[in-house]
Amino acid sequence: METLTYLFNNPEDFVDEAIEGFAAAHSHLVRAVRGGVVRAKKGSAGEVAVVIGGGSGHYPAFAGVVGPGLAHAAVVGNVFASPSTQQVLSVCKTANTGGGIFLSYGNYAGDVMNFNQAQDQLNSEGIACQTVVVTDDIMSAPKEEFTKRRGIAGGLFIFKIAGAAAEAGYDLNEVVRVANLANARARTIGVAFSGCTLPGQDHPLFTVPVGRMGVGLGIHGEPGLSEIDIPTAADLAKDLVSRLMDETPEGEKSGSGTRLALILNGLGGVKYEELYVLYNSIQKILGEKQIAIIEPEVGEMVTSFEMAGVSLTLVWLTPELEELWGKPSYTPGYRKGSLSLDLSVSNIGDVVSEEIAIPTGSAESQNCAQTILSIFNAIDRVISLHEDELGLLDSYAGDGDHGIGMARGSHAGVKGAKHFASNGAGAGSTMINAADEWSDKAGGTSGVIWGIILRYIGKSIGDNNVPSATVISQSISEATQEVMNFGKASIGDKTLLDALIPFAERLKGDVASGKSISEAWSAASAVAMEAAHATAQLLPKIGRARPHAEKSLGHPDPGAISFAYITNAVGEVLGKVDHE
Secondary structure (H helix, E strand, C coil): CCCCCCCCCCHHHHHHHHHHHHHHHCCCCEEEECCEEEECCCCCCCCCEEEEEEEECCCCCCHHHECCCCECEEEEEEECCCCCHHHHHHHHHHHCCCCCEEEEEECCHHHHHHHHHHHHHHHHCCCCEEEEEECCECCCCCHHHHHHCCCCCCHHHHHHHHHHHHHCCCCHHHHHHHHHHHHHCEEEEEEECCCCCCCCCCCCCCCCCCCEEEECCCCCCCCCCEEEECCCHHHHHHHHHHHHHCCCCCCCCCCCCCEEEEEEEECCCCCHHHHHHHHHHHHHHHHHCCCEEEEEEEECCCCECECCEEEEEEEECCHHHHHHHCCCEECCCCEECCCCCCCCCCCCCCCCCCCCCCCECCHHHHHHHHHHHHHHHHHHHHHHHHHHHHHHHHHCCCCCCHHHHHHHHHHHHHHHHHHHHCCCECHHHHHHHHHHHHHHHHCHHHHHHHHHHHHHHHHHHCCCCCCCHHHHHHHHHHHHHHHHHHHCCCCCCCCCHHHHHHHHHHHHHHHHCCCCHHHHHHHHHHHHHHHHHHHHHCCCCCCCCHHHHHHHCCCCCHHHHHHHHHHHHHHHHHHHHHHC
């Protein structure tokens, strides 16, 4: 079948190859490092480093706005998936010049988890780091839940303000202050006329009926919140402006004397001439209200592959924001004003990856490490078998990348386990290395959660003895609690926890009653599968699926289902070990 993302080789290599080509094409401005890209010429000593990031598939966001006057670096995740904690750390340490790190990204669960972990680690290492999360999408949550809103095209304004402030000499606290001010005054709404696809897939993540328009779309293939007939450009302009004016920040006005920054963004399939037709109607409406538009931007700023759609961002300016908005910048994908560029050889040194020492385990634990490797091979097989199914489940209310992300993670887990198990490591170290590789390569929410689960198990079982059933069940209980604490979710929120919690409880109870680990695991796995399928009757309360809650009704949560598949595969390996 025909694929709608036309140019790729191996879909799993798409992002790496895109970054390599991007950096080669713009070597005078950027260079690739582990985890993303940085400016080719490092910032001044003591300057705040503005590091932005998110998933791929949105060019020129995020890598395309790295350069003088804007971001110092961008962390680049897989397509529509957040970067991993390890990627964020690598890019931040490369970009750091001693003035601290300012992080900014869209408000999505996976991004928040991974960037927060990196921020905590940077601060613990003495590198000052603070964050402003972009929350401009008015359709993703009501006004009173502003902090729950998604970040979409308005992020460009926040990034531009932060970058200009850093180059103007603002310290970290002041960059955070002015970026928060920008975010509090930015409002965006998006519409879509068609969906988009992931590289290698032969169907869109969502569809819009011919002649209809989805209102309130996301930029990761999330469908709109409602559908209406496609209006004329003039009527669409009236609707978009009206909805945004209803969101006027408290204490501000939307009439004579108001000064607004404006971003009219094409999402990939709506071309510039069409955008200018729409802008013509927008500027007339605002002109009639005697509202001044300050340095408008019309074009593709935050895309979603070939999605046919547009978004309109309005920002209520203060004198400070207006001055920073007008500062020049020069990046591969966004340019304003005039800058004198220093095109001398890069002075940036990449973060050197330290070779991880492989601790030698006891003979018993080394044998157990081979079982760990068998377990990861079984996990990889079952995820590969169900990858398309998991992606489809995720597409009903999310971005459709859960299967791809899990496959990347399980492939990496096998490699990590094999490397350690083949070189004398014990079971615990083998598990921990596999966990780290999984988390790094998968990215996203599932990547960080599976990293937590697997790491907790690895730390508990150690490298000296064959772990008892009690140790295994207790480690999973502790990992479950840590996932709850970290992700701020609980049972009933339609997440992986809806399968993990009953699994952990049943496993612990059966082990305490004297059952072997394989017997207890088998029973707990059946409970997990039943609980995972029962999530079809739940509405999501957190994550990307939350704004599209009703669309997920009748479909189980992909994270819970993948967890159940994995526990079943692990149970089969444990059963074979028991019978050997």
